[in-house]
Amino acid sequence: MSLLPITIYGDKILRKKVDKVKEVDFKTIELIKNMFDTMKNASGIGLAANQVGVDKSIFVIDISPVEGYEDHRPTALINPEIVYYSPEKVFIEEGCLSIPDIKAEVERPETIRIKFQDADLIEHEIETNDLLSRVMQHEFDHLQGVLFIDRIDDRTRKKMNSELIRIKKRTIAVDYPITEHADYQLL
Secondary structure: OOOOOEOOOOOHHHHOOOEOOOOOOHHHHHHHHHHHHHHHHOOOOEEEHHHHOOOEOEEEEOOOOOOOOOOOOOEEEEEEEEEEEOOOEEEEEEEEOOEEEEEEEEEEEOOEEEEEEOOOOOEEEEEEOHHHHHHHHHHHHHHOOOOHHHHOOHHHHHHHHHHHHHHHOOOOOOOOOEOOOOOOOOO
């Protein structure tokens, strides 16, 4: 098990649209395994590659620790693309390992259809709603350089400013490894 430091608010790579994966090699498989280990260690249910300093279009999800979703398998999505958003929207509270201890109600489409590749670069397409849809949209946003706090109203965001500054300055306490500086990038 290798734990990777998690990039946090202020790290430049979180604001960059990541590059597509062209080939899956040993390093890619090792990265995915380490992302699962890192996510589990931080008690997360989703983690994007740029959250561990890697400029690649990959995210991992494991919602099985959440009550009612125990039967869901952990999944790695490579080069995901959301091809359908339902017009029906729902508000659900979100948090993020890259923005520790901050949560907010975020409006998102209830249902999505997403295309992605697996570790063999075989394409899949699924339609999902509920928690899985929410987590996939959140992680997909990461790959586009978008954070959940970008999707909340200005008034709520202003209330978070002092805490966001603390996160950016790394004067916070977290139970998992985080990057040491804002220019961090693993690959």
